[in-house]
Amino acid sequence: MRAPTLPSLLLFASLALLVGAGVGRANPEAFDPLLDVPPQDRDPAERLAEADPRNPGFRVTGHVGVYGGDVRSFLRSELSELQTTAPRGEVGFGFGYRTRSLIEIGLDLGLGLGQTWDNDNGVTVFAFDLLVEPRILAHALEGEDWGLYGGVGALAVLFDLEPAGLNQAGIGPNLIGGVKRRLDGHSLLYLEGGYCFFYDALAYTFEDPTAETLARDPTAQPERVDGAWFQIFRIIFGYRLTL
Secondary structure, eight states: OOOOOHHHHHHHHHHHHHHHHHHHHHSTTSOOTTTSOOGGGSOGGGSOOOOOTTOOEEEEEEEEEEEEEEEEEEEETTEEEEEEEEEEEEEEEEEEEEOSSSEEEEEEEEEEEEEEEETTTTEEEEEEEEEEEEEEEEEEEEOSSEEEEEEEEEEEEEESOBTTBOSEEEEEEEEEEEEEEEOSSSEEEEEEEEEEEEEEEEEEEEEOOOHHHHHHOTTOOOEEEEEEEEEEEEEEEEEEEEO
């Protein structure tokens, strides 16, 4: 048998390289060092972006909780006020917008299961309260899973809603603080507390005349004093969804 000549060996090697290249390109996903750009050299804009913990956008929330302090409505001809009582239940919802900065703005509405005084029967009875809270929040500490935030707002509370009118109504500044737990890229759970010192314009009381007033006018009558300051606190647990 004759030994292969040099031209034959070169021809065989060339055919082998062509066949190998054809097999390699048969898989369109196979990486070709001559034709494909290495992953590390691709434009960063083409790489998968990391999740933004701020998750900006329009938000809707739902919550349950309690509110307490001076929240029991009391109204009689000689006295109109709010009295301290055990915490009452609350359910509500809200909506807002989270910017790409630390700031979030929103509005929360709550329906409170309150109490009021029944003059006809002389007992405390169930009543509906409405809580309205515009708010501005700052997410000071924010990670991928957990975060802390605080903020301020204005809390308006309408006590004892009924067709005949309101017994009490108050408004004042509100301090807010909360912690949140992210569930996924669009939803989270949060636990939040708030405190408000508010003014009730419908409250009034009658003050007896002083000794000096009676000395000047023995027929002086008790004087009505309108308005009073009260306090309320809230603790709510909710679910927030970014659309």
